[in-house]
Amino acid sequence: MRIIIIGAGVIGMFSAYELRRAGLQVTLIDRGPPGKHSSWAGGGILYPVLPWQFPRFMFPLITWSIDFYRSFCEDLASETGIDPEFVSSGALFLGHGQDAEALDFVRSEQIKAEHLDAQKLRFEEPNLSPQGSAALRLPEVAQIRNPRLIKAMMVWLRDHGVEIMSEAEVTGFDAPTPRHVQALHTTMGKLSADAFVLAAGAWSGDWVARHLHQPLAISPVRGQILLYHRAPGYLRHIVLSPRGYLIPRKDGSILCGSTQERVGFDSEPTDEAALKLADTAAFLLPELGNQRPEAHWAGLRPGSINGIPYIDRHPGFDNLYINSGHFRNGLLLAPASACLLADIILKRDSAPFSADPFRLYP
Ligand SMILES: Cc1cc2nc3c(=O)[nH]c(=O)nc-3n(C[C@H](O)[C@H](O)[C@H](O)COP(=O)(O)OP(=O)(O)OC[C@H]3O[C@@H](n4cnc5c(N)ncnc54)[C@H](O)[C@@H]3O)c2cc1C
Structure with a gap:
């Protein structure tokens, strides 16, 4: 199965990591150099700034992500230097x-x-x-030093066969049959795949409004x-x-x-x-x-809305997914969000938290 992820921030990168590990052929595409937007600019605190005001149902994802980071960072450092x-x-x-x-x-x-x-x-x-x-x-x-995390992730993804395309903006898509995206239009040509993930950070809402003519509150x-x-x-x-x-x-x-x-x-x-x-x-x-x-x-x-991301299949398409809207906690939530996304795409059930709160239209 070939999958293309739009947006190479920390959310796109962890999605690529999780899907590549599950055996998919993954392309990660960004209109700029990868990882140079919010994921680079963030502070790297692995906790909500006011945790007691953060929705409690998010805490299983928070705990899972922190546990994941603890061992993942050691492995990543020894594999990538x-x-x-x-x-x-x-x-x-x-x-x-x-x-x-x-x-x-x-x-x-x-x-x-x-x-x-x-x-x-x-x-x-x-x-x-x-x-x-x-x-x-x-x-x-x-905490994590996010610019270094991004550098290390890029090395890992390249070394493990993820195709990374930079300076390629996704400007539209082809869907000749209902509910099925066939290819993306990019500034570097058309790209076909079996499935697509939108992880375009702050631009995700605008992308959906422009190309799907629907609101997405990001x-x-x-x-x-x-x-x-x-x-x-x-x-x-x-x-x-x-x-x-x-x-x-x-x-x-x-x-x-x-x-x-x-x-x-x-x-x-x-x-x-x-x-x-x-x-x-x-x-x-x-x-x-x-x-x-x-x-x-x-x-x-x-x-x-309330800093709660959307992690779901788009209701209008069988092969278009969204992983976006992490607001102040994208570095913290990236590992758990990617695990949940992979569960949804692969119809598996590995994450110990429910996908319900992250649906596009609950
Ligand atoms: C000042 C600041 C402090 C922060 N502090 C923390 C913190 O302490 N802890 C924490 O967990 N989080 C923090 N965050 C939030 C965190 O950085 C974000 O939630 C997270 O980085 C979002 O990742 P992303 O991959 O969704 O977005 P981004 O990193 O912005 O990546 C989106 C990518 O999509 C690409 N893109 C957009 N449109 C297209 C298109 N049409 N075609 C191709 N590519 C496209 C962009 O070029 C970009 O590279 C902070 C953020 C900021 C700004």
Whole structure:
């Protein structure tokens, strides 16, 4: 069976990985260089930013993805020589130390958690601003260095026979018989296959509206990040606060994110966001106030209703599938989403979670 996946972000790449492992002949096609949009721009926190406000039915996918990443990243690093830096750095949720909603969440989901008072917080993170006086620590929250994950995935996919086509935009399709897509129109010619997956991130809704003349509630939400550099270990935990978050990498890089802006398909970073993020960085780590950020970038998240992705066969076609709309959690959810997609395409039943909440038209 030959399958073509439209969009080589993390969702397309994990879909290709899962389907290739199941023995399919897979082509991954992107209109730009692969993995250079949201999947590159993201922060790489492998947990929702406010987990207690995230739908509970998502947690089996979250747990599954994190467990998957833990061993997958080791294998990927040894096979490709590129370490995606899966690190269980733990997360501090500032201002949520005694929050009833948060405590109810950790109790009911049986999540390891610890309340840190001001003194303990100071001990754990001496460089953090004293204004964040208490926190809830979830010690098992992990992160991934997404640009490296993408590089390693590309090597794995190529080495395992996935055809990767870059600079080829999908501009339409042929469906001469009802309910059956026969071929894609691309800027590099027509491509036939037995089945097709739309994983075009923030552009998926627009693609469906343009080519299928139907609404699909996926739209771009711009996010911006600043990058600083300190000595390794200067900050150890991921820090989440109502003003924004900090992500410390192994080499001392610190990411400060992020904005949420509905500005269409404009993915340019702005001075206004840079000022706002610099303010957040200085509020949380006062020494960053005296330092210029080393980089500033933006990406378009695939925004969806309540951040719930669509993972389903398109109701109008027997061989067109969608895996898109992961909003703020695409890096986190990519492995579980790809497993679910492969279950749907191959009519197998391997994922320990239901496909129902992710249907296009429940
Ligand atoms: C600032 C920011 C911070 C984030 N932080 C996190 C985080 O900490 N944790 C987390 O889990 N997630 C995070 N995210 C969200 C995460 O990055 C996304 O959910 C995820 O990357 C979406 O992946 P995707 O493959 O669907 O989209 P993308 O990575 O955008 O890939 C879509 C691809 O489709 C291609 N494409 C589009 N249209 C066509 C076409 N017609 N023909 C061919 N190709 C096409 C594009 O070129 C693109 O490469 C963050 C995002 C941003 C922007």
